[in-house]
Amino acid sequence: MAVLWRLSVLRGVQGGRALFLQTPVVRPALVSAFLQDQPAPGWCGAQHIHLSPIRHSASKAASLHWTSERVVSVLLLGLLPAAYLNPCSAMDYSLAAAITLHSHWGLGQVVTDYIHGDASQKAANAGLLALSALTFAGLCYFNYHDVGICKAVAMLWKL
Structure with a gap:
């Protein structure tokens, strides 16, 4: 009897995880497109995090400023x-x-x-x-x- 109860609880956890991924709260396509810096179909958010490299990474001004602050x-x-x-x-x-x-x-x-x-x-x-x-x-x-x-x-x- 205890074994059957444990199996039903385990199935409920796995089923709950699958149910959670199917709810409209979490949409894996939107999340993966968001992290890959590509627009997802149906996405109309106001903010978007860009994961592309900084365009002015060759500039050493920020590094020199940081070093100067530490020196002072x-x-x-x-x-x-x-x-x-x-x-x-x-x-x-x-x-x-x-x-x-x-x-x-x-x-x-x-x-x-x-x-x-x-x-x-x-x-x-x-x-x-x-x-x-x-x-x-x-x-x-x-x-x-x-x-x-x-x-x-x-x-x-x-x-």
């Missing part, structure tokens, strides 16, 4: 203790440039990820460029006319 991040890791141990104007201006560049690239990724539409992205990138230029100019002004970034941070830590 590692440079900042070395500049921070060096600026604490040896506060001078060269360190102040190096920190001003590295912090501004690091922030500009980071906020640029936020703009790319969260702002949609060509006009909106252009406006946001223009605003980001203006903000970065203003930040760098302000830090340079602070370094030239005041105590500088290194001494200002040391003064804040003494509080």
Whole structure:
């Protein structure tokens, strides 16, 4: 009796799998055509994922940008203790440039990820460029006319 029950359950699982593939929810022809980057008959979806290779794969600009971001991040890791141990104007201006560049690239990724539409992205990138230029100019002004970034941070830590 238990053997017959197990066989009926097993048949029900296999039959259920076949029934699932025959339902209108899953249509293997549409799925395979979707993954092969070909239109399927009767498909009228709004989005389509293209699996073709990127047309500009020979361009190394993205790779150089990624490498530059990592170099600036590692440079900042070395500049921070060096600026604490040896506060001078060269360190102040190096920190001003590295912090501004690091922030500009980071906020640029936020703009790319969260702002949609060509006009909106252009406006946001223009605003980001203006903000970065203003930040760098302000830090340079602070370094030239005041105590500088290194001494200002040391003064804040003494509080």
